[in-house]
Amino acid sequence: MGLDMYLTGEKFYWQSFKGRDRKEDGYAVQSIYLRLGYWRKHPILRGFIVQAFADGKDECQKIVLDERDLMTIIHAITEGRLPHTEGFFFGESEQSREQTKHDLDILCRAVAWLREGDDSPVQTGFPTAVGPGMTMMEVKLKDKDKDKDDTAQKVTREVVYQASW
Numbered sequence: 001m002g003l004d005m006y007l008t009g010e011k012f013y014w015q016s017f018k019g020r021d022r023k024e025d026g027y028a029v030q031s032i033y034l035r036l037g038y039w040r041k042h043p044i045l046r047g048f049i050v051q052a053f054a055d056g057k058d059e060c061q062k063i064v065l066d067e068r069d070l071m072t073i074i075h076a077i078t079e080g081r082l083p084h085t086e087g088f089f090f091g092e093s094e095q096s097r098e099q100t101k102h103d104l105d106i107l108c109r110a111v112a113w114l115r116e117g118d119d120s121p122v123q124t125g126f127p128t129a130v131g132p133g134m135t136m137m138e139v140k141l142k143d144k145d146k147d148k149d150d151t152a153q154k155v156t157r158e159v160v161y162q163a164s165w
Contacts (some may be wrong), residue, residue: 005046005163007037007065007106008116009113012156032088036113037106042093045125046083046163048076053161070111070159077103110159 011021012031021028023049024134026103040043050058065073088091093099 003041003043003046003163003165005039005042005161006035007110008159008162009034009110010160012158014154014156034070034113036110037114039103042099044082044095045073047083048073048081049161051083058163060162060164065159065161066113067111068116070107072085074107074111076102097123114157116157134143
């Protein structure tokens, strides 16, 4: 047992392409989950996220983080503002140079992932809406034949932090 922390990305496809949807095992894909990051026994990062984005309530719940939240965490790390946090299963952590590099790599890549679009089997346009923990993109099928239907598909991206112990 111990503290395991996950940063997950979900892409949710919510408008059909009239039978031309992305498919997996013969079925249309509704959403896909990506592991954007993982930490093992990093209680000071957990403490900051729980205090800043869950009102100090730690029940291993999912915490949705938008781009602004991720940037807040990045700034706290670079400014050395992660609070001393420890617990029975958590162990104790400190922010070494290697740990800082690891944390910033995960978080900066998550910000970039929220900003980018889906490139297969669709071509992404510009963000059409940004809300708490999500970015919605207008997406069109890649079709060189202009006479074919290029109905836009909506794709929502969301970043979620969750710990288990």
